[in-house]
Amino acid sequence: MTEKTTAELEQLRDKIDEVDQQLLDLIRKRLDLVARVGVVKHGAGLPIYAPQREANMLAKRRTEASDMGIPPQLIEDILRRLMRESYLNEKDMGFKQVKTDLGKVVIIGGEGALGKLFGQMLTLSGYQVHSLDKDDWQQADSILDGVGLVLVSVPIRLTCELIRDKLGNLPEHCILADLTSVKEAPLKAMLETHKGPVVGLHPMFGPDVGSLAKQVVVVCEGRQPEACEWLLEQIGIWGARVVQASADKHDEAMQLVQAMRHFSTFVYGLNLCREQADIASLLQFSSPIYRLELAMVGRLFAQSPELYADIIFAQDKSQQAIGDYLDNYANALELLRKGDRETFMQWFAEVSQWFGDFAPQFRNESRAMLQSVNDMKPAH
Amino acid sequence: MTEKTTAELEQLRDKIDEVDQQLLDLIRKRLDLVARVGVVKHGAGLPIYAPQREANMLAKRRTEASDMGIPPQLIEDILRRLMRESYLNEKDMGFKQVKTDLGKVVIIGGEGALGKLFGQMLTLSGYQVHSLDKDDWQQADSILDGVGLVLVSVPIRLTCELIRDKLGNLPEHCILADLTSVKEAPLKAMLETHKGPVVGLHPMFGPDVGSLAKQVVVVCEGRQPEACEWLLEQIGIWGARVVQASADKHDEAMQLVQAMRHFSTFVYGLNLCREQADIASLLQFSSPIYRLELAMVGRLFAQSPELYADIIFAQDKSQQAIGDYLDNYANALELLRKGDRETFMQWFAEVSQWFGDFAPQFRNESRAMLQSVNDMKPAH
Numbered sequence: 001m002t003e004k005t006t007a008e009l010e011q012l013r014d015k016i017d018e019v020d021q022q023l024l025d026l027i028r029k030r031l032d033l034v035a036r037v038g039v040v041k042h043g044a045g046l047p048i049y050a051p052q053r054e055a056n057m058l059a060k061r062r063t064e065a066s067d068m069g070i071p072p073q074l075i076e077d078i079l080r081r082l083m084r085e086s087y088l089n090e091k092d093m094g095f096k097q098v099k100t101d102l103g104k105v106v107i108i109g110g111e112g113a114l115g116k117l118f119g120q121m122l123t124l125s126g127y128q129v130h131s132l133d134k135d136d137w138q139q140a141d142s143i144l145d146g147v148g149l150v151l152v153s154v155p156i157r158l159t160c161e162l163i164r165d166k167l168g169n170l171p172e173h174c175i176l177a178d179l180t181s182v183k184e185a186p187l188k189a190m191l192e193t194h195k196g197p198v199v200g201l202h203p204m205f206g207p208d209v210g211s212l213a214k215q216v217v218v219v220c221e222g223r224q225p226e227a228c229e230w231l232l233e234q235i236g237i238w239g240a241r242v243v244q245a246s247a248d249k250h251d252e253a254m255q256l257v258q259a260m261r262h263f264s265t266f267v268y269g270l271n272l273c274r275e276q277a278d279i280a281s282l283l284q285f286s287s288p289i290y291r292l293e294l295a296m297v298g299r300l301f302a303q304s305p306e307l308y309a310d311i312i313f314a315q316d317k318s319q320q321a322i323g324d325y326l327d328n329y330a331n332a333l334e335l336l337r338k339g340d341r342e343t344f345m346q347w348f349a350e351v352s353q354w355f356g357d358f359a360p361q362f363r364n365e366s367r368a369m370l371q372s373v374n375d376m377k378p379a380h
Numbered sequence: 381m382t383e384k385t386t387a388e389l390e391q392l393r394d395k396i397d398e399v400d401q402q403l404l405d406l407i408r409k410r411l412d413l414v415a416r417v418g419v420v421k422h423g424a425g426l427p428i429y430a431p432q433r434e435a436n437m438l439a440k441r442r443t444e445a446s447d448m449g450i451p452p453q454l455i456e457d458i459l460r461r462l463m464r465e466s467y468l469n470e471k472d473m474g475f476k477q478v479k480t481d482l483g484k485v486v487i488i489g490g491e492g493a494l495g496k497l498f499g500q501m502l503t504l505s506g507y508q509v510h511s512l513d514k515d516d517w518q519q520a521d522s523i524l525d526g527v528g529l530v531l532v533s534v535p536i537r538l539t540c541e542l543i544r545d546k547l548g549n550l551p552e553h554c555i556l557a558d559l560t561s562v563k564e565a566p567l568k569a570m571l572e573t574h575k576g577p578v579v580g581l582h583p584m585f586g587p588d589v590g591s592l593a594k595q596v597v598v599v600c601e602g603r604q605p606e607a608c609e610w611l612l613e614q615i616g617i618w619g620a621r622v623v624q625a626s627a628d629k630h631d632e633a634m635q636l637v638q639a640m641r642h643f644s645t646f647v648y649g650l651n652l653c654r655e656q657a658d659i660a661s662l663l664q665f666s667s668p669i670y671r672l673e674l675a676m677v678g679r680l681f682a683q684s685p686e687l688y689a690d691i692i693f694a695q696d697k698s699q700q701a702i703g704d705y706l707d708n709y710a711n712a713l714e715l716l717r718k719g720d721r722e723t724f725m726q727w728f729a730e731v732s733q734w735f736g737d738f739a740p741q742f743r744n745e746s747r748a749m750l751q752s753v754n755d756m757k758p759a760h
Contacts, residue, residue: 005424012417019410020441024455026406028448030399037392044385061400068408074465075404078458080755085454204667208747214754218665243664253665256657261673263712268644270727271708273734275701277636284623285598285633287584289676292749293641296673298742301735305728309721319716321655326713328651329706332643336699341689347650348685354653355681362678367588369672372752374594375460 027082034086038093045096048087049213049239077372087213087239095237097126099230103148105129108162113207114179115153121212121238137166147171149231152178152186156310160189172196175228179203181258182314183220183247191222198222199231200247203240213239220247251315258311259318260325262300266308269297288373289366407462414466418473425476428467429593429619457752467593467619475617477506479610483528485509488542493587494559495533501592501618517546527551529611532558532566536690540569552576555608559583561638562694563600563627571602578602579611580627583620593619600627631695638691639698640705642680646688649677668753669746 041048061079062072105122109115110131119129132143144150150170154162159180167190170176176194179201180186187200200220209215217240219232232242272279283291300308312318335344352359421428441459442452485502489495490511499509512523524530530550534542539560547570550556556574558566559581567580580600589595597620599612612622652659663671680688692698715724732739 002424005420008420009417012413012420016410016413016417019406019413020459021444023403023406023410023458024441024444024448024450026399026403027445027450027455027458030396030403031450033392033396033399037389037396040385040388040392044382061404064401064404065407068404070404070407070411071465074461075407077461077755078403078407079400081454081457081461081752084751084755085451204665206667206669209754210751216665216667245665249661250665253658253662256652256655257662257665257670260651261670263716264644264648264709266728266731267705267709267712269731269735270712271640271705272636273731274708275636275704278633279735279738281629282633282637285584285596285625285630285637287586287596289586290637290641292746293676295742295746295749296669298735298739299746301728301732302739302743305725305732308728309724312716312724313719313721319713322713322716324655325647325651326706326709328654329644329647329709332647332650333699333702333706336643336692336702339693341693344689344692345685348646348681348688351646351649351653352681352685355649355659355678358659359678359682362675363682366672366675366679369675369749369753371464371590372461373749374589375457375464 030082031086031089034083035089035093038086038090042093042096045098045237047237047239048090048095054083084211084213087211090213090239091124091211095121095125095234098234098237099148100126102127102230103146104144105149105151106132106144106147107151107153108132108166109152109154112153114203115151117207117209118151118153118179118203122234125234125237140166144170147174149175149177152176152180152190155306156180156182156314159186163189163193168193170194170196173227175199175231176222177201177228177231181311182254183218183250187220187222187247197224197227199225199228202250211239215240216243217241218243218245218250220245220250251317255315255318255321259315260321262308263312263318263322264325265297265300266312269301272297288370292370292373410462411466411469414463415469415473418466418470422473422476425478425617427617427619428470428475434463464591464593467591470593470619471504471591475501475505475614478614478617479528480506482507483526484524485529485531486512486524486527487531487533488512488546489532489534492533494583495531497587497589498531498533498559498583502614505614505617520546524550527554529555529557532556532560532570535686536560536562536694539566543569543573548573550574550576553607555579555611556602557581557608557611561691562634563598563630567600567602567627577604577607579605579608582630591619595620596623597621598623598625598630600625600630631697635695635698635701639695640701642688643692643698643702644705645677645680646692649681652677668750672750672753 038048058076058079061075065072065075105127107115107119107129110119110129111133115131119131122129130143132140136143147170150167152159152163159178163178163186167176172195175197176190177199178186178190181202183200183202187198190198190200199222202218204216204218217235219242221244235242282294286294332344332347418428438456438459441455445452445455485507487495487499487509490499490509491513495511499511502509510523512520516523527550530547532539532543539558543558543566547556552575555577556570557579558570560566561582563580563582567578570578570580579602582598584596584598597615599622601624615622662674666674712724712727
């Protein structure tokens with residue numbers, strides 16, 4: 001490198017440093033302004049996540065960016081990242097309490113990760129929250145005294161038995177709700193055990209989300225929906241979207257979405273392990289897409305075996321779906337063994353057609369994701 | 381909403397608009413400054429991607445952010461997103477030409493997507509690039525006249541035959557290289573057919589990457605590596621990382637990374653299709669992780685059946701790996717049918733242990749990815 005080049009680069013880099021300093025100042029300013037919006041919204045009891053306003057704001061910024069020769073996607077991505085931080089911060093402020101005369105909330109399994117998250121959100125919203133765990137049943141009567149909402153958050157395999165054995169004597173005005181990832185059986189158990197309002201909830205996210213903004217909670221109606229309305233409104237104020245569904249439709253979808261997918265991810269990891277694959281060298285050869293897929297597999301095995309055993313073993317019906325997959329796999333392998341490329345491509349085309357417009361949509365979505373995976377790559 | 385609340389929100393939002401306007405100005409400024417760095421680097425023939433400098437710069441910004449009460453990850457994510465844009469822009473400027481007396485580059489299959497990308501990169505670096513496709517073989521002699529590098533980029537199933545049939549008469553100083561995703565057979569074919577320098581390349585990315593910055597190209601040495609050195613240097617200048625590997629080790633890893641993974645993704649899509657799953661309702665119930673996984677499956681079916689048939693049918697050895705997976709799947713299903721939770725959890729623990737430190741690492745990585753997937757979620 002010549003001296004002139006070095007000097008030129010040095011000078012430009014100083015200027016970039018200056019710009020970055022101003023960037024940090026602006027970020028600080030924007031976070032503070034959005035926090036003040038949060039305070040005002042909090043005072044007025046407005047939800048923190050306003051999808052339509054957000055969409056309008058982004059559309060405006062995209063146009064402004066275009067006019068300045070800046071790729072619109074760039075400003076959108078940066079603003080979305082900033083908004084994530086603001087959603088996280090909004091938690092510190094607390095949330096509007098929708099139901100001020102509820103009495104106690106008791107979370108059964110409140111020491112579990114998901115129970116803890118809901119306990120935290122309810123506390124931040126001004127409710128008086130108590131946890132009732134394995135060792136607390138001797139004091140159950142005093143803990144449950146004056147309760148207005150019981151939230152069941154225990155492992156799936158224990159849920160129904162616990163409801164039937166322990167929750168037969170709740171006050172009639174009390175809401176009984178659960179957070180289990182299957183809905184038919186727990187809902188049935190709750191309806192048979194408790195005479196008052198009942199609602200089944202399935203939060204479609206793990207306990208490690210920083211904020212509930214944009215997350216989904218599936219709601220299956222049980223009894224006296226009007227008495228449960230405030231709870232759904234409260235969840236909306238936390239930023240989550242409430243999706244109503246019937247318990248059987250929910251469970252059917254979950255066989256494919258959860259049991260099936262977790263099972264095949266489990267087998268994928270098992271297979272890597274049995275083949276004694278060398279992860280470090282796999283990573284060395286990995287494109288962003290495979291690194292992402294490997295991370296998704298590894299992620300599962302960083303979590304609790306019980307949790308996944310519960311999800312996979314919970315539904316008898318998922319055995320059928322999981323078995324069907326085995327048949328399809330065996331059939332496709334047969335094509336490979338026979339070297340039958342033609343039929344393989346025919347099946348491929350059939351599936352493409354079935355995916356329809358979703359295939360290109362997924363392709364675009366995954367491209368954006370892969371780009372951000374690539375952004376994250378550390379220096380090597 | 382009271383009038384006071386409305387007015388307060390209005391005022392704050394105006395201020396946020398102002399901040400965003402300044403943000404756009406700064407982005408424009410930063411992109412321009414980095415472009416000027418690019419011009420200087422281009423003139424001096426320096427690579428566009430300097431990992432160590434990037435790491436230092438990010439570390440400095442993180443510290444500055446911390447001092448201002450800004451989460452360090454926030455500024456890192458924003459700067460990485462900005463750098464991606466700058467890498468993309470750097471392409472427009474062209475690249476330093478490492479070998480100025482090469483003569484022609486001929487890309488066989490230059491009309492295919494990957495051939496086109498390499499043709500574009502070589503042209504941007506000042507080389508004289510010609511494409512030789514299916515219909516051009518009658519003019520092959522004139523196209524290949526004065527050639528210094530032949531790059532083979534045709535479907536896997538045609539690669540070896542094409543090399544043996546058509547490339548026996550290249551000038552002895554000419555480099556023969558290929559871009560195939562398997563390496564042993566093509567390398568053998570090239571070495572047997574051509575007496576001069578030979579090198580096998582496997583670009584670990586799809587043709588839809590916007591920039592080669594941070595991407596990986598696997599290099600398998602063939603003959604006269606010193607004559608091929610400029611080519612690897614050239615690839616480095618485009619921003620990619622060159623990973624040296626032996627052809628057999630590469631192919632072995634690829635059986636697990638590519639053939640195996642693509643095959644099981646194929647079966648997953650086939651299974652959804654045969655079960656007549658309702659994608660729209662699956663999406664409605666989907667957590668970010670499942671949406672991401674579904675997008676990865678759908679992505680495959682937005683692409684060419686031939687491409688995937690080629691990858692999956694290319695290696696006889698991958699049948700073994702794909703068959704082993706079937707056995708592991710059948711064994712795990714047996715556990716499910718017997719309701720044997722205990723053994724399931726035992727296997728789970730075994731795999732977790734085998735993943736070792738990679739499991740929590742993957743968990744953290746995937747959490748970051750899932751957060752950006754969630755950021756991207758449009759208003760509903």
